[in-house]
Amino acid sequence: MTDLSRIDRNILRHLQEDGRLTNAELAKAVNVSPATCHRRTQALFEAGHITTVRGQVNPASVDLGTLVMVGVVLDRSTPESFAAFEKAVDGMTELLDCHLVAGDFDYLLKIRVKEMKDFNKMHTKMLIALPGVRQIRTFFVLKEIKENAPLKF
Amino acid sequence: MTDLSRIDRNILRHLQEDGRLTNAELAKAVNVSPATCHRRTQALFEAGHITTVRGQVNPASVDLGTLVMVGVVLDRSTPESFAAFEKAVDGMTELLDCHLVAGDFDYLLKIRVKEMKDFNKMHTKMLIALPGVRQIRTFFVLKEIKENAPLKF
DNA sequence: GATGAAATCCGAGTCAC
DNA sequence: GTGACTCGGATTTCATC
Numbered sequence: 298m299t300d301l302s303r304i305d306r307n308i309l310r311h312l313q314e315d316g317r318l319t320n321a322e323l324a325k326a327v328n329v330s331p332a333t334c335h336r337r338t339q340a341l342f343e344a345g346h347i348t349t350v351r352g353q354v355n356p357a358s359v360d361l362g363t364l365v366m367v368g369v370v371l372d373r374s375t376p377e378s379f380a381a382f383e384k385a386v387d388g389m390t391e392l393l394d395c396h397l398v399a400g401d402f403d404y405l406l407k408i409r410v411k412e413m414k415d416f417n418k419m420h421t422k423m424l425i426a427l428p429g430v431r432q433i434r435t436f437f438v439l440k441e442i443k444e445n446a447p448l449k450f
Numbered sequence: 451m452t453d454l455s456r457i458d459r460n461i462l463r464h465l466q467e468d469g470r471l472t473n474a475e476l477a478k479a480v481n482v483s484p485a486t487c488h489r490r491t492q493a494l495f496e497a498g499h500i501t502t503v504r505g506q507v508n509p510a511s512v513d514l515g516t517l518v519m520v521g522v523v524l525d526r527s528t529p530e531s532f533a534a535f536e537k538a539v540d541g542m543t544e545l546l547d548c549h550l551v552a553g554d555f556d557y558l559l560k561i562r563v564k565e566m567k568d569f570n571k572m573h574t575k576m577l578i579a580l581p582g583v584r585q586i587r588t589f590f591v592l593k594e595i596k597e598n599a600p601l602k603f
Numbered sequence: 604g605a606t607g608a609a610a611t612c613c614g615a616g617t618c619a620c
Numbered sequence: 621g622t623g624a625c626t627c628g629g630a631t632t633t634c635a636t637c
Binding site for chain 1: 459462465466468469470498499501502503504505506508511512513514517519536540543544545546549550551552555558562587588589591592593595596597598599601603
Binding site: 320321322 | 629630
């Protein structure tokens with residue numbers, strides 16, 4: 298992964314801001330010719346500096362307006378129990394984030410559902426049924442101050 | 451916010467998957483004419499069902515490879531203290547998420563920095579200096595199992 | 604070895620139906 | 621909602637530094 302030039306970082310910045318920018322617009326914004334801009338941008342994708350371009354769907358529009366954060370503690374801290382948990386959790390469609398962390402929890406999850414009652418159903422049917430789970434702490438999100446903000450660089 | 455048709459949901463799904471789809475490609479994927487697809491898509495943007503299209507920048511490529519989750523407890527639970535905290539936190543460039551939650555914490559934060567030492571600097575200079583903060587619990591992310599997964603609907 | 608200019612081709616966006 | 625038409629941008633090639 299080679300170091301990025303000022304121009305490359307600028308392209309990344311603009312594409313993060315608006316992924317629908319045409320190549321012509323992008324070229325103007327970063328002060329290079331369209332041809333150069335096109336090549337640079339493709340290279341950034343190929344090198345994995347940009348992975349995808351995603352439309353940000355309003356969660357409420359697709360019945361996923363309720364956000365819940367969950368802290369999980371496993372029974373035993375063996376490699377097997379972690380692997381089992383991660384495998385089991387992978388299929389959960391409601392799951393947005395899953396992070397192995399150091400601290401009072403083993404995992405922190407971010408989950409989207411339609412309503413609280415849907416979370417409760419999920420809580421009893423899926424979460425406490427996950428392998429090796431000792432404790433689950435639920436944090437209902439009351440207000441989203443900032444959600445998935447773009448990177449500043 | 452009127453209900454979405456099967457076609458509209460399909461457009462959302464595809465644009466979430468790949469925001470660079472041309473209108474022609476998108477039309478083919480959802481089985482309508484390009485003209486129709488174009489109007490539908492515009493309507494979806496205007497109604498706010500899609501907010502933006504964003505390039506997903508690889509955090510490590512821009513020196514933000516370390517992810518940290520933070521739980522915050524405020525001193526006093528007054529409307530003023532919450533407002534003050536939210537205002538103060540808004541300017542933090544490293545902040546990706548900030549959620550007011552119900553449970554053992556008042557706020558949960560998601561933060562990206564280059565390295566742990568950068569977080570420590572931030573921890574002492576910014577976090578514990580935020581107004582009305584009683585307690586901060588830090589969860590360094592050891593492994594990102596799932597990060598910002600697309601919505602399933 | 605990367606750049607910008609030009610040239611071709613294809614899709615965006617608009618219209619009438 | 622569809623089909624056609626026009627204009628502008630995407631993408632490639634090529635000469636240049």
